[in-house]
Amino acid sequence: MxxxxxxxxxxxxxxxxxxxxxxxxxxxxxxxxxxxxxxxxxxxxxxxxxxxxxxxxxxxxxxxxxxxxxxxxxxxxxxxxxxxxxxxxxxxxxxxxxxxxxxxxxxxxxxxxxxxxxxxxxxxxxxxxxxxxxxxxxxxxxxxxxxxTNETAYAVYPWLRATYKDVQKTGHMNPSDEAGFTESEDRRMIAEKNGFSNVANEYFKRGSTDFYPVATRLVNAKPDLIDFGGTIGRDQSLGCKALRELGYKGKIMLGYSDAKSFVEVAGADAAEGTLLFDTLVDPxxxxxxxxxxxxxxxxxxxxxxxxxxxxxxxxxxxxxxxxxxxxxxxxxxxxxxxxxxxxxxxxxxxxxxxxxxxxxxxxxAIPIAVIKGGKPVQLTTIPWPADV
Incomplete structure (x- = not known):
């Protein structure tokens, strides 16, 4: 329009x-x-x-x-x-x-x-x-x-490769349903095509309250970035919180989120530095x-x-x-x-x-935000890839 x-x-x-x-x-x-x-x-x-x-x-x-x-x-x-x-x-x-x-x-x-x-x-x-x-x-x-949704990976992973040279290994965390299986399949495929090594791929039941078993396996795989894929809502916050409490220091990336609710449940310290794909913060x-x-x-x-x-x-x-x-x-x-x-x-x-x-x-276009000081901050906007 x-x-x-x-x-x-x-x-x-x-x-x-x-x-x-x-x-x-x-x-x-x-x-x-x-x-x-x-x-x-x-x-x-x-x-x-x-x-x-x-x-x-x-x-x-x-x-x-x-x-x-x-x-x-x-x-x-x-x-x-x-x-x-x-x-x-x-x-x-x-x-x-x-x-x-x-x-x-x-x-x-x-x-x-x-x-x-x-x-x-x-x-x-x-x-x-x-x-x-x-x-x-x-x-x-x-x-x-x-x-x-999962298509955002076509834009985001080339951007990650160009922007964060220290990120080489990726892990993936998704719900054990249609969304999670699809997101995991596409994101792992696109990450690999962009030169990343997929070192972990974990699933959880949507609405879980205990993310520590999944988070433990992810942390042990030592990824540089964990992509939450089709994870939404409270699951994002609890997953992020568990990862940080277990000592994970790498990057976390998620989308489909209400940034304020995410930070409130995860806690500002745990959420700090999280990348939010397809998230527009400021008009x-x-x-x-x-x-x-x-x-x-x-x-x-x-x-x-x-x-x-x-x-x-x-x-x-x-x-x-x-x-x-x-x-x-x-x-x-x-x-x-x-x-x-x-x-x-x-x-x-x-x-x-x-x-x-x-x-x-x-x-x-796919906007990207990042959590800084407990609040989402606009980071960039990625044009849609011309070849997709």
Whole structure:
């Protein structure tokens, strides 16, 4: 979505309550089901996503989505999958039975088990999730990845090689589920291609409270950097804390995090120096500042950094509907595959056909932050590799 379009959306948000109500009464409604963890180990990320999506749809609906003579608005329905795959399957089966044909899903363990079901009924699925052919392939032409996950390694590991000459050996720590297995496989492969030696690869049960056995094995392998891969939420903090208490002095790298919550649980000393991939701390453009200012005014500090990652999703769906001039998920997916637009991070696109055989994974710049003095500090932004 270009800057002019975003300005129009923001201007539309200033309509009076009466004007908005009249406009929405005349619009046709598109139902969008949202399956995400609102309780459990991924709750902080899920709640951030919910609030961010609600704001984006509020702006979209102020203008509406014009398709021929008809004006459409989006209606979000949120369901708590608790980051339990069985819960996610039940939720999505109900959505599809009720006729919902647009799904936003958070978490690989919640997205991969349902993609065959959404594909079978020609529903468009937009996932914040790790995954490979299980989620992204020509077999699933209506499945889109709307936040970089394991793919970030294509940008991050070349940067690590150029920036930290002392890092030679890498260790990997992931949850023992679809996200963790996928993240581990890709990150170890990409690390090796960039000249690193993988010396450890450990898994844990998501939501664990005792990370010392896994941390002990990692420390004993003596890696220079430990990549937390698909680890999210409280698991990141407890894993980091255990590593430091066992004497690990090397670098730790993680993403998908709420930086403030991570530091609060891990402790400032344990978190110090941790690299945060795909983490934007400070606004770098006007659109990012508008989002941050809105959040702080409505919810107060701290601003959760994952809100940036979640922001573009409803705008991408609206873009696809406008481009296709249709509400048919199949036609919208055709319009979205390989599409390019200006998003919150600047130029963005659906690509990666060279990896997955289909252009349905988001590609964009990858911001990097680091914990300094107990707070996240912006470090750099890595351009998306031209050859991926």
């Amino acid at each position: 270009n800057v002019k379009r975003r300005r129009v959306l923001l201007a539309g948000a200033s309509l009076t309550a009466l004007g908005v109500g009249q406009a929405q009464a005349q619009a046709k409604v598109i139902a969008v089901g949202v399956s995400l963890p609102l309780t459990g180990p991924g709750a902080a990320t899920g709640i951030t996503t919910q609030r961010t999506l609600e704001r984006g749809v509020e702006l979209i609906n102020a203008e509406g989505i014009q398709i021929g003579p008809d004006r459409y608005t989006l209606k979000l329905s949120f369901y708590d999958n608790k980051y339990v795959p069985a819960e996610a399957v039940t939720i999505v089966e109900k959505m599809l039975a009720d006729g919902t044909r647009f799904l936003i899903s958070l978490g690989s363990g919640n997205s991969v088990p349902v993609v065959a079901k959404t594909t079978a009924v020609k529903a468009l699925q937009m996932s914040y999730a790790s995954g490979k052919a299980h989620l992204t392939s020509p077999d699933f032409p209506l499945s889109f990845r709307v936040a970089p 770098q453009n006007a659109q990012q500042k508008e989002l941050q200012d809105w959040w702080l005014k409505k919810y107060g500090p701290p601003f959760p950094t994952f809100a940036y990652s979640a922001w573009d999703t409803p705008f991408i769906l609206a873009m696809g509907m406008r481009k296709a001039q249709s509400t048919d998920p199949v036609k919208i997916a055709e319009a979205m595959r390989g599409a390019k637009w200006d998003g919150l991070y600047g130029p963005e696109a659906f690509g990666m056909k060279s990896v997955y055989g289909i252009d349905t994974s988001i590609t964009r």
